Amino acid sequence: MSDHHPHEEAATSPYAARIRAIEALLLEKGVITEPEVQDGISYMEARSPANGAKLVARAWVDDDFEELLLSDGKAAASALGMDPEHPAEFVVVKNTQRVHNLIVCTLCSCYPRAILGRPPDWYKSFEYRSRAVREPRAVMREFGFEPPEDVEVLVHDSTADVRYMVLPMRPSGTEDLGEEDLAALVSRDCLVGVSVPLAPDRPIPTDARG
Amino acid sequence: MVVTYGPGDRVRVVPAEKPGHVRTPSYLKGKSGWVEAVIGLFPNPEELAYGLSGRPEKNLYKVGFKQEDLWDDYEGQAEDVLYADVYEHWLEPGEGGTA
Numbered sequence: 001m002s003d004h005h006p007h008e009e010a011a012t013s014p015y016a017a018r019i020r021a022i023e024a025l026l027l028e029k030g031v032i033t034e035p036e037v038q039d040g041i042s043y044m045e046a047r048s049p050a051n052g053a054k055l056v057a058r059a060w061v062d063d064d065f066e067e068l069l070l071s072d073g074k075a076a077a078s079a080l081g082m083d084p085e086h087p088a089e090f091v092v093v094k095n096t097q098r099v100h101n102l103i104v105c106t107l108c109s110c111y112p113r114a115i116l117g118r119p120p121d122w123y124k125s126f127e128y129r130s131r132a133v134r135e136p137r138a139v140m141r142e143f144g145f146e147p148p149e150d151v152e153v154l155v156h157d158s159t160a161d162v163r164y165m166v167l168p169m170r171p172s173g174t175e176d177l178g179e180e181d182l183a184a185l186v187s188r189d190c191l192v193g194v195s196v197p198l199a200p201d202r203p204i205p206t207d208a209r210g
Numbered sequence: 211m212v213v214t215y216g217p218g219d220r221v222r223v224v225p226a227e228k229p230g231h232v233r234t235p236s237y238l239k240g241k242s243g244w245v246e247a248v249i250g251l252f253p254n255p256e257e258l259a260y261g262l263s264g265r266p267e268k269n270l271y272k273v274g275f276k277q278e279d280l281w282d283d284y285e286g287q288a289e290d291v292l293y294a295d296v297y298e299h300w301l302e303p304g305e306g307g308t309a
Contacts (some may be wrong), residue, residue: 089249106235131306133237137286152289155277160270161252190272 020100035055049188050163051082054116054193057183061160062168069167070094077115086114095196100147101136101166102140104132104178104194105158112163120188133157166193173199213269219245220304222271223296231259234300243275246293254275254297268283 015091019044026032059066069076073090077083078150084090090112093101106129110117123129131139136155140146147153156164168190181200189195215221225240233255249272254263275289284290 107233107239126265133292134281134292135285152287152291153277154290154293157235157292157294159235160249160255160297162249162270162272162295 008152031032031085032100041208042115044113046083047113047115048086049186050183051073051077051080051115051117051165052112052188053183053186054080054082054129055165056186056197057179059149059167060182062181066094066167070168072167073115082115084114086112086163087161090115092165092167093156094167095169095193097151097152097169099152100193101137102132102153102155103158103164103166104129104155106133106191108165110158112165116167116188116191120192123192142192143189165191168193168196171197171199171203213248214262214298215245215248215269215271215301217245217247221245221271223273223299223303224302225301228256234296235294237262237280238296241275243273243279244304245271246274247272249295252288252297254299256297268296271296271298271301273301275308 020032023032023037027037052178053184054070058080059076065079066078068098069092073092074084076092089109092126093103095101104123109119109124109129111123113119128139133155136153137147139155158164168186170182171185176184177185177200185197187195187197190197220242222242223234223238223240230232231262247258249270251267252270254266258264272293273296275292275294276288277284277286277292280292281293
């Protein structure tokens with residue numbers, strides 16, 4: 001088997017072995033070509049949570065952009081030079097003082113890949129997928145975040161043709177920060193909703209994971 | 211195509227078992243909620259999965275459920291909500307009727 005995929009060295013699970021075998025067969029039978037495989041890898045690697053952080057930071061400093069992000073996520077991504085093309089819709093849901101949003105896909109691992117790239121491994125785990133819908137507050141607690149009791153928790157199970165991302169609240173104490181510094185506060189976990197951005201001088205919870 | 215349900219309408223997820231590729235999770239079967247939004251028309255994924263056209267397209271709805279209606283021992287607020295995106299053929303009118 002070839003060793004030209006940069007992520008392959010870490011992929012030692014039975015699933016990875018199965019994927020490599022299927023890939024080799026598809027290449028051998030001419031169903032796909034090596035350049036197509038490389039294009040697919042390039043597509044995914046060009047996308048990352050940094051895109052989501054940029055969208056959030058712009059929304060924090062620009063009310064019109066926030067409105068666009070919440071009404072037409074793909075148009076907002078395009079406006080910042082991203083390529084949001086994907087058959088599924090891209091919908092952004094906003095956290096407020098009253099509601100906190102959490103994203104999951106119980107059926108598989110639907111995730112806004114066109115914007116954020118590959119989901120984290122825990123997002124695909126049976127444990128997260130089954131518990132996020134049934135006990136979202138306990139799951140968030142384990143990530144080191146506990147929404148206040150009077151905040152409504154809204155869980156979005158991406159069961160079909162919509163991919164969701166969370167627009168977290170801008171932390172207080174960040175009034176002096178520029179867009180780039182604000183984006184640095186927005187982790188991938190915040191975009192899924194298992195965590196929230198903190199101002200730079202706030203301690204990071206030690207029991208946060210993922 | 212006619213939009214059967216509108217925002218606020220009470221709906222129930224059809225408690226049917228269907229073999230093969232299904233995009234409606236089991237934990238919602240038979241549960242009642244409300245239409246939060248009409249998302250639009252999409253090719254039916256239950257047919258796309260088998261190489262069929264998925265047409266005619268199906269209406270997809272964002273449906274809200276009170277968490278307390280889904281889980282007997284739910285830990286959280288009475289206002290906590292679970293949203294799922296459900297295709298029209300998995301919905302039937304719920305008690306309380308249309309908004």
